[in-house]
Each structure stands twice: as structure tokens, then as C-alpha cells.
Amino acid sequence: MSDLLERLRGRGWRMTAQRRVVAEVLDGDHVHLTADEVHARAVAKLPEISRATVYNTLGELVSLGEVLEVATDRRAKRYDPNAHRPHQHLVCARCGAIRDVHPAGNPLADLPDSERFGFVVSAVEVTYRGVCPNCAGA
Amino acid sequence: MSDLLERLRGRGWRMTAQRRVVAEVLDGDHVHLTADEVHARAVAKLPEISRATVYNTLGELVSLGEVLEVATDRRAKRYDPNAHRPHQHLVCARCGAIRDVHPAGNPLADLPDSERFGFVVSAVEVTYRGVCPNCAGA
DNA sequence: ATCCTACGATGGACTTTGTCCAAGTCAAGT
DNA sequence: ACTTGACTTGGACAAAGTCCATCGTAGGAT
Incomplete structure (x- = not known):
């Protein structure tokens, strides 16, 4: 437990x-x-x-x-409490349900140097939004 | 203007x-x-x-x-007010400065079906975090 | 140019989420 | 069991935002 x-x-x-x-x-x-x-x-x-x-x-x-x-x-x-493994979140726009998700690739790598404005970029947070099966079904 | x-x-x-x-x-x-x-x-x-x-x-x-x-x-x-072109944000962890950024690729494509839990996923928000040149310099 | 009226503006009360603090309580080492 | 510093408590406070009854006005109609 x-x-x-x-x-x-x-x-x-x-x-x-x-x-x-x-x-x-x-x-x-x-x-x-x-x-x-x-x-x-x-x-x-x-x-x-x-x-x-x-x-x-x-x-x-x-x-x-x-x-x-x-x-x-x-x-x-x-x-x-799921702090031991890096993950992002998927949120239902209707009911607010949240799931932990693990996207492919490294989103940090998708930000070209030309788009960094001289920042030292160290982290990225991603929130996917959509509609969950429960809310879509009804 | x-x-x-x-x-x-x-x-x-x-x-x-x-x-x-x-x-x-x-x-x-x-x-x-x-x-x-x-x-x-x-x-x-x-x-x-x-x-x-x-x-x-x-x-x-x-x-x-x-x-x-x-x-x-x-x-x-x-x-x-920059609503006419899709973009994400890069935020300085120290001073809070924010820049509009345009990552390469489509972050939506990085979420495999197996990680969608039956959701219809329609949008994604990405926030990059780091330290801006001003805050790093001093 | 003036009038009408529905839409917009106002400010103050209220709500939500969270922080702060002084005083009381308790876990854990001796 | 005693002691002490860390933990808990409740209430006051604060920041961000919403709601509502009332007043004002933009813009079409005359």
C-alpha cells in the first residue's frame, strides 16, 4: 500500500x-x-x-x-502523489477528470534555440485537453 | 497600430x-x-x-x-492579445518574464493512443520554464 | 439634433483559495 | 517520565475574482 x-x-x-x-x-x-x-x-x-x-x-x-x-x-x-515518474496531464474539459500521461519524445527538444530568447530552459509542463469517454458518451 | x-x-x-x-x-x-x-x-x-x-x-x-x-x-x-497565431509560453522562474514561443512539431502528435484513455484530445498547452538572460547575468 | 432603450459601467458585497501568527500540544530522544 | 523543539490549531487576513442592483450612455430611430 x-x-x-x-x-x-x-x-x-x-x-x-x-x-x-x-x-x-x-x-x-x-x-x-x-x-x-x-x-x-x-x-x-x-x-x-x-x-x-x-x-x-x-x-x-x-x-x-x-x-x-x-x-x-x-x-x-x-x-x-505520483512524483516518482515524470509525466504530463490530460484533462477533461467537461467534468475535469485528470489522467497522468506519458507523451513520446522530449518536449524540451522541440523548442529551437532561436525561440529561447537567451533563456536557460530547464523544464516544461504540458496539459492536454479534451473530452473523456464518460462525457462524450452521454 | x-x-x-x-x-x-x-x-x-x-x-x-x-x-x-x-x-x-x-x-x-x-x-x-x-x-x-x-x-x-x-x-x-x-x-x-x-x-x-x-x-x-x-x-x-x-x-x-x-x-x-x-x-x-x-x-x-x-x-x-496575440491570439491570431498559435503559440506557447516561456517563463522566467525568477522574475516571471514571459515570452511567446513557437515550438517545432505538433505536441498533440506526441501523445500515443495508448495514453489517451479514450479521450478525444483537442488541445495542448505547453509552458517552458527557465531563467532569462537578465536574471542569469547578475 | 434629439430622444429612446437596450446594453454597458459602477462599486460594493461576497466567495474562493490560500497565508500568517500566537498560543497550545505532542513525538521522540534522554 | 521529562524536556524541548517541532507540529497543530483556529481565526484573522489577503489576493483574485464574481455577482448584482442601479445608473449612464452609444447608437439607431425620428
């Missing part, structure tokens, strides 16, 4: 009930919850947990590189 | 002092202002203009397809 928790323990992360619950909520594939969604699920397991703690904990997990921040819309940031 | 204003007139857009000022502010290449920045510059030309009007007008320009919304960070949306 939760190798996230295992990894965190191994890194000497001080363990508290609140942190454990947040880490447990953020487990699985194609998980992209907002902070408030994480809070809601955490409250179900540990009713006293506060919003501030969820924000703090998510921020730390991001700093540790164990969770990624994803901004697929202009609403709330989402948190993606 | 402002072909944006010309185009809008041609499309039967009702012209007001406020709308003209917003359209004038949004003119040029590599322009990526936030709504508040647009408002600040608009106020310099027309002191009575309200924030709500700037938001309304920007929203309409986006609906008309004359201006693009850009979300390069999790802060405010930015508005890009």
Missing part, C-alpha cells in the same frame, strides 16, 4: 496522526485532489484536523519532492 | 471609452498583463474606470477569441 508513508518515515519525517492521515489520503494512481478535498477526506478519518495543517503538510510534501503541485485550471491547486 | 480595435469595430462591438482604453492597453507583442495591471494602466488613461468593467471587458475579449487567457503561475490570470 502506502509506500509514500514508508518513504517519509525513512527520511526521518516526524510522524503525527495528522500527517499520516494526509499521506494516506494521497495514495493511488491518477489522484489529483485539491487541498480542500484532501481536508474533507482527512476530516473523515480524523475529525479534529485543521485546514492550516493540511495546507502545511501538503506544502512540506511538495518541498520534499514526494508530491507534485498541479495547476490544470485556474481554481485550486491539485496534489499529485 | 491597434488592429485589435479595428477588428472589434468590424465585429460590431459596441464602443465605449472604457472598452477602447482596455483594448489600447492590450496592444503589442509579448504582452501578458494581469487584470489588475490592465486596470492600473487603464486608470492612467481614464481615471473613473472600475475594476468590474475591466474584468467584464477582458472576459468578453476572451469570449470573442481576440485575447487569450494565460495561466503561467497560480497567481492572477494573464491576458495575451
Whole structure:
């Protein structure tokens, strides 16, 4: 199950009930919850947990590189526990469903020097948009 | 100068002092202002203009397809008048400077069917991140 | 040139998402 | 078990944006 928790323990992360619950909520594939969604699920397991703690904990997990921040819309940031393998995102324009995807090739290589304006370019984020089978079907 | 204003007139857009000022502010290449920045510059030309009007007008320009919304960070949306040619963005991680860039190839083609999860994929947004010459130099 | 009227502008209240802080609590080492 | 520094809490605060009732005006009609 939760190798996230295992990894965190191994890194000497001080363990508290609140942190454990947040880490447990953020487990699985194609998980992209907002902070408030994480809070809601955490409250179900540990009713006293506060919003501030969820924000703090998510921020730390991001700093540790164990969770990624994803901004697929202009609403709330989402948190993606799939930080161990590089990937991009595919988003349904209707229902907002998000899938992790792995495009072929290296998008960085597609930006010619003449289009770099002297920047040292080090990263690229790609968001594919479309309609998911569920929304298209109906 | 402002072909944006010309185009809008041609499309039967009702012209007001406020709308003209917003359209004038949004003119040029590599322009990526936030709504508040647009408002600040608009106020310099027309002191009575309200924030709500700037938001309304920007929203309409986006609906008309004359201006693009850009979300390069999790802060405010930015508005890009360069809607006539498809392009992506290159962002400086230090100072936030943004350039319009044109990558080679079609990023849509890089997403194999096996990675589409049954979605009908219709668009892709790419954000390159790096450090601009100004920030790297110092 | 003036009048009408629907469309646009206004500003203030409200919402959402997130940050900050002082005070209380607790995990983990001794 | 004690101690201590790290963690948690709740509430105040802030930034970005939306909503709405009311007022004003662009532009067609006369």
C-alpha cells in the first residue's frame, strides 16, 4: 500500500496522526485532489484536523519532492502523489477528470534555440485537453 | 497600430471609452498583463474606470477569441492579445518574464493512443520554464 | 439634433483559495 | 517520565475574482 508513508518515515519525517492521515489520503494512481478535498477526506478519518495543517503538510510534501503541485485550471491547486515518474496531464474539459500521461519524445527538444530568447530552459509542463469517454458518451 | 480595435469595430462591438482604453492597453507583442495591471494602466488613461468593467471587458475579449487567457503561475490570470497565431509560453522562474514561443512539431502528435484513455484530445498547452538572460547575468 | 432603450459601467458585497501568527500540544530522544 | 523543539490549531487576513442592483450612455430611430 502506502509506500509514500514508508518513504517519509525513512527520511526521518516526524510522524503525527495528522500527517499520516494526509499521506494516506494521497495514495493511488491518477489522484489529483485539491487541498480542500484532501481536508474533507482527512476530516473523515480524523475529525479534529485543521485546514492550516493540511495546507502545511501538503506544502512540506511538495518541498520534499514526494508530491507534485498541479495547476490544470485556474481554481485550486491539485496534489499529485505520483512524483516518482515524470509525466504530463490530460484533462477533461467537461467534468475535469485528470489522467497522468506519458507523451513520446522530449518536449524540451522541440523548442529551437532561436525561440529561447537567451533563456536557460530547464523544464516544461504540458496539459492536454479534451473530452473523456464518460462525457462524450452521454 | 491597434488592429485589435479595428477588428472589434468590424465585429460590431459596441464602443465605449472604457472598452477602447482596455483594448489600447492590450496592444503589442509579448504582452501578458494581469487584470489588475490592465486596470492600473487603464486608470492612467481614464481615471473613473472600475475594476468590474475591466474584468467584464477582458472576459468578453476572451469570449470573442481576440485575447487569450494565460495561466503561467497560480497567481492572477494573464491576458495575451496575440491570439491570431498559435503559440506557447516561456517563463522566467525568477522574475516571471514571459515570452511567446513557437515550438517545432505538433505536441498533440506526441501523445500515443495508448495514453489517451479514450479521450478525444483537442488541445495542448505547453509552458517552458527557465531563467532569462537578465536574471542569469547578475 | 434629439430622444429612446437596450446594453454597458459602477462599486460594493461576497466567495474562493490560500497565508500568517500566537498560543497550545505532542513525538521522540534522554 | 521529562524536556524541548517541532507540529497543530483556529481565526484573522489577503489576493483574485464574481455577482448584482442601479445608473449612464452609444447608437439607431425620428
